[in-house]
Amino acid sequence: MLRTSVLRLVGRTGASRLSVLEDFGPRYYSSGSLGARDDARDARAYFTTPIFYVNAAPHIGHLYSALLADALCRHRRLRGPSTAATRFSTGTDEHGLKIQQAAATAGLTPTELCDRVSEHFQQLFQEAGISCTDFIRTTEARHRVAVQHFWGVLKSRGLLYKGVYEGWYCASDECFLPEAKVTRQPGPLGDSFPVSLESGHPVSWTKEENYIFRLSQFREPLQRWLRSNPQAITPEPFHHVVLQWLDEELPDLSVSRRSSHLHWGIPVPGDDSQTIYVWLDALVNYLTVIGYPNAEFKSWWPATSHIIGKDILKFHAIYWPAFLLGAGMSPPQRIYVHSHWTVCGQKMSKSLGNVVDPRTCLNRYTVDGFRYFLLRQGVPNWDCDYYDEKVVKLLNSELADALGGLLNRCTAKRINPSETYPAFCTTCFPSEPGLVGPSVRAQAEDYVLVSSVATLPKQVADHYDNFQIYKALEAVSSCVRQTNGFVQRHAPWKLNWESPVDAPWLGTVLHVALECLRVFGTLLQPVTPSLADKLLSRLGVSASERNLGELYFLPRFYGHPCPFEGRRLGPETGLLFPRLDQSRTWLVKAHRT
Ligand code: ME8
Numbered sequence: 001m002l003r004t005s006v007l008r009l010v011g012r013t014g015a016s017r018l019s020v021l022e023d024f025g026p027r028y029y030s031s032g033s034l035g036a037r038d039d040a041r042d043a044r045a046y047f048t049t050p051i052f053y054v055n056a057a058p059h060i061g062h063l064y065s066a067l068l069a070d071a072l073c074r075h076r077r078l079r080g081p082s083t084a085a086t087r088f089s090t091g092t093d094e095h096g097l098k099i100q101q102a103a104a105t106a107g108l109t110p111t112e113l114c115d116r117v118s119e120h121f122q123q124l125f126q127e128a129g130i131s132c133t134d135f136i137r138t139t140e141a142r143h144r145v146a147v148q149h150f151w152g153v154l155k156s157r158g159l160l161y162k163g164v165y166e167g168w169y170c171a172s173d174e175c176f177l178p179e180a181k182v183t184r185q186p187g188p189l190g191d192s193f194p195v196s197l198e199s200g201h202p203v204s205w206t207k208e209e210n211y212i213f214r215l216s217q218f219r220e221p222l223q224r225w226l227r228s229n230p231q232a233i234t235p236e237p238f239h240h241v242v243l244q245w246l247d248e249e250l251p252d253l254s255v256s257r258r259s260s261h262l263h264w265g266i267p268v269p270g271d272d273s274q275t276i277y278v279w280l281d282a283l284v285n286y287l288t289v290i291g292y293p294n295a296e297f298k299s300w301w302p303a304t305s306h307i308i309g310k311d312i313l314k315f316h317a318i319y320w321p322a323f324l325l326g327a328g329m330s331p332p333q334r335i336y337v338h339s340h341w342t343v344c345g346q347k348m349s350k351s352l353g354n355v356v357d358p359r360t361c362l363n364r365y366t367v368d369g370f371r372y373f374l375l376r377q378g379v380p381n382w383d384c385d386y387y388d389e390k391v392v393k394l395l396n397s398e399l400a401d402a403l404g405g406l407l408n409r410c411t412a413k414r415i416n417p418s419e420t421y422p423a424f425c426t427t428c429f430p431s432e433p434g435l436v437g438p439s440v441r442a443q444a445e446d447y448v449l450v451s452s453v454a455t456l457p458k459q460v461a462d463h464y465d466n467f468q469i470y471k472a473l474e475a476v477s478s479c480v481r482q483t484n485g486f487v488q489r490h491a492p493w494k495l496n497w498e499s500p501v502d503a504p505w506l507g508t509v510l511h512v513a514l515e516c517l518r519v520f521g522t523l524l525q526p527v528t529p530s531l532a533d534k535l536l537s538r539l540g541v542s543a544s545e546r547n548l549g550e551l552y553f554l555p556r557f558y559g560h561p562c563p564f565e566g567r568r569l570g571p572e573t574g575l576l577f578p579r580l581d582q583s584r585t586w587l588v589k590a591h592r593t
Contacts, residue, residue, distance in 0.1 A: 044085045046304045047073045050312060051093040051136060051285050054117035055102035056355075058124050059348055060386065061309065061341050063358040064374050066090055066130045068338060068469065069307040071375055074131060074526035075464045080549035087300060089289040090125060091136035092118040096278030097171045097257070100264040110264045114139055124358055129367055129529055134289045138281060146288035147281050148269045153327045154213065155269075163212045165254040168194065172201035174278050175315075176254060199311075211256040211274060218322035219250045225321060225331055233317055234467045235381050238310065238337040242317040253319065255280050283320045286332075302330040310339050336467040338380040344387055356386055365580065368528035369395045375527050376473040392580045399531070402480045403520065404576035406487065407535060410513045411569055415492050421514055421540065421564040422507030424556035429508050431557050441505045445489065446512075449482045453516050454553050460523050461548075469527070476523055483516040511565070514539060515554045518564070522551050531577060537570040 049069045052062050073088040094114040103113040118137055125132060136143065154160050168177040177196055182203055184192040194203050223246050226232055226239065233239035256274040259267065265275035284292075290300040302324075308316050313335075321331035340347075343354040361370045373391045376398070378384050410416060429442040456479055463472035487509065495506040521535035525546065536546055541564070544550075556562045 044300060044303045045073075045076050045087070046290065046300045047076075047086065047088045048286050048289075048304065048306050049090040050308050051091040051138065051282055052121055053096075053098060054092050054094050054114050054121075055098050056350060057117065058121050058358060060356045060358045060361065060374065061348065062121070063124065063128055064341060064378055065307055065309060065338065066125055066132075067128065067371055067374055068336070068378070068380075068467075069305075070130045070132075071469050071526040072305065072307070072336070072464060072467075074529070075461075078522075078525060078546075078548045080547050087134065087290065088132045089134035089136060089286070090121075090130065090132045091134070091285060091289075092121055092138070093278070093282045093285075094118065094137055094139045095265040095281050096174050097262050097264075098174055098278075100262065101171060103264075111139070127359065127362055127367065128371065136285050136289050138285060140288075143281075143285060143288045144266050146292045147266050147276060147284045149293040150284050150287065150323075150327060151269055151276060151280075154323065157326060157328070159214045159217075159326045160211045160255065161214070162209060163252075163254075164207065165210045165212065166207040167205070168203040169206040170196045170199065170201050170203045172196075173199050173311075177203055208258050208261070210254040210258075211268060211271075213253045213255045213280075213323070213326070215253040215319070215322055216250050218325060219246055221325050222246055222318060222321055225325075231334065232331070233313075233335045233337060235337065237381060238313060238317075238335075242313065245314065245318065250318070253277075279315050279319060280323065283315065283323065302333050304332040305334040305336060306332050307336045307338070310337050313337055336380070338378065338467075339383045341378070342383050342385050345385055361391075365391055365395060366577075368531040369399065369577065369580070372399060372473070372528050372531075375469050376477075377470065379470055380467055389582065392582045395577065396579050398477050398480070399528075399577035400575075400579040402477070402484060403535075406480060406484050406513065407517055407538065407576050409484075409487055409492075410510050410517065411538060411572070416510055416569075417497065419569045421562075421567045421569065422510045423504070423565050424511040424554070424562065425504035425508045426556065426559070428505045429512070429557065431559070439504070441490075441508070443489070446486060449479075449486050449516070450512070450554060450557060452482055453479050453519050456519060457523060457548055457551055457553075472523075473527065476520055479516065480520060483513055483520075486516075487513050511556070511562075512554065514564070515562075519551060519553050522546055522548065534573060535576060538573065538576075540564065540567050540570045 047069045049065045052058065069088060069090070073086050076086050092114070094110075099110055099113065103110040106113055108116075114137070122135060125135070151160075165176075168179070168182050169175075170177055173196060181197045182194050183197045185195045185200070186192050195201060196203055223243065226243055226246070230236075230239065233242055255277040256268050257265075257277060259273055259275045262275045265278060266281050268274040268276055286304065286306070287293075287297055287301065290297040292301075306316055316332075316335050324331050341356075342348065343356055346352060346354055348355050358370070364370075365373065370391070373394055376394060377390065411419070413419065416422070425439075427437070427439045429446065430440060433442075433444065433447045456475060459475050460472040463469065463475065490505075490509045492506050492509045495502040495509075497503050497506060517535065518539055518541055521532045521539065521541070524535070525532040545563070552560070554562075556565065
């Protein structure tokens with residue numbers, strides 16, 4: 001057999017302090033208007049994760065994708081009621097050869113395997129606080145209707161034809177591979193077998209008559225779409241990669257398999273001898289969720305943000321937009337791409353026995369703790385390595401010590417005996433820096449802190465928009481450090497409430513620190529919802545005061561009334577985040593030998 005051609009189709013074929021502050025007044029208002037910023041333009045938003053294969057239990061990589069989508073969606077909802085029209089879908093991908101084979105290996109029917117593993121995903125996402133509005137399973141009847149309708153549209157537009165496909169197929173990755181992407185791996189008996197160069201999964205040679213999609217027609221439309229939408233694929237390096245792929249040949253794509261070979265899937269309408277290719281089936285899930293083919297889907301499409309791992313970029317950035325364009329629809333608005341988690345430097349895999357179970361991690365580190373860890377440490381642009389010491393170290397230092405310690409310092413009865421939000425004294429902390437006078441107590445660094453926290457909501461929003469959530473958390477963490485520095489500098493525990501000289505300044509120090517904490521709590525809601533709730537409740541911030549649209553930081557500094565001043569703090573409910581005991585939380589040690 002000639003194996004040089006991959007796809008053969010036969011047939012029909014540092015400003016000064018003053019300038020920082022000059023800049024700062026208006027920002028006070030702009031942070032308030034964050035919610036209204038682009039209401040009219042994109043009031044609806046639809047976030048999706050990949051739908052996950054049910055051949056194995058979920059791992060931390062799957063949870064990471066869902067958390068990224070969850071944080072984006074929660075941040076979006078926080079912008080205010082006018083942007084509350086969000087949808088967020090996740091689900092399980094249940095058809096295809098991979099599932100058919102996994103069920104046979106497990107001695108189960110495909111339906112039994114799908115029910116069992118899909119349930120694991122649903123439980124995990126519920127435990128992890130994934131605020132999805134939809135969970136789709138591709139074995140649902142509504143999905144079959146959507147896929148068959150979509151197929152019919154492609155067919156009616158002349159984009160499907162019958163031809164013979166001959167080439168490599170990787171069942172694990174459910175994809176066709178060109179010869180250049182296949183290599184040989186030595187087998188246990190000195191023989192060798194062909195595997196995918198990228199994933200290392202075995203491939204097999206396939207030759208059969210299939211339906212073929214005229215993908216090659218879409219090279220230029222895809223290039224035009226990407227060139228005129230430079231933010232379509234974020235972060236930028238992935239956008240660039242896709243454009244590079246499009247410079248290469250784009251052969252037509254086989255979009256069905258013989259039913260005798262693949263029975264576990266959706267039949268081609270009008271031709272039961274063929275089953276629809278699992279990737280075409282899976283991608284249409286994004287339409288099924290929003291009601292396709294009923295017209296209602298149009299109010300959500302294409303206001304869509306797909307969150308995906310880099311392993312499935314080609315399917316989402318080339319095949320999917322081409323299918324959509326072929327069906328007369330727009331490509332999705334944004335595709336957010338992230339890299340992978342490795343474990344102690346190795347790829348996570350069942351055969352290496354190093355798969356990290358996310359449910360165990362949620363139990364050990366708490367839901368908020370583990371959410372914070374994955375989102376704070378996960379960097380979309382490159383792979384991140386997981387090991388337990390890293391989790392314990394990060395959570396103890398940033399959540400328990402820095403943030404929890406700060407809250408404790410400002411609310412402890414010893415320092416804040418009235419348990420209120422004390423008054424801010426404008427003579428101790430005048431809005432103009434550099435003033436001198438007997439009662440002026442604020443120092444230059446204090447103005448820097450105020451400026452940093454005032455600009456934080458906008459900075460965080462920009463990081464979310466660029467899909468750099470870890471940078472948003474880094475910025476929050478840096479402000480928490482600055483606020484601790486502020487408290488340390490002015491040592492409120494050395495000031496005396498009884499002294500008429502100390503009292504206004506003591507109140508001001510606590511007021512500023514509590515205002516900073518209120519901003520941190522508000523901004524942390526998308527990442528650590530329960531911890532943020534605990535923090536904001538302790539500060540006495542009501543549910544209606546937690547939106548980004550309401551986030552007027554330190555209004556007294558600008559001569560505006562502060563609704564919190566004089567308000568009683570909420571009840572004390574214990575440590576914000578109890579320190580973790582390193583020795584009791586090890587799952588995966590670094591440098592395991
Ligand atoms: O590809 N680190 O499903 P899948 C981070 N069903 N994320 C990871 C990861 C890791 N080590 N491993 C997996 C499929 N992921 C198809 C998708 S969508 C229409 C069909 C995440 O179960 C990441 O999001 O193999 C990756 O893209 C996805 O899980 C693949 O999940």
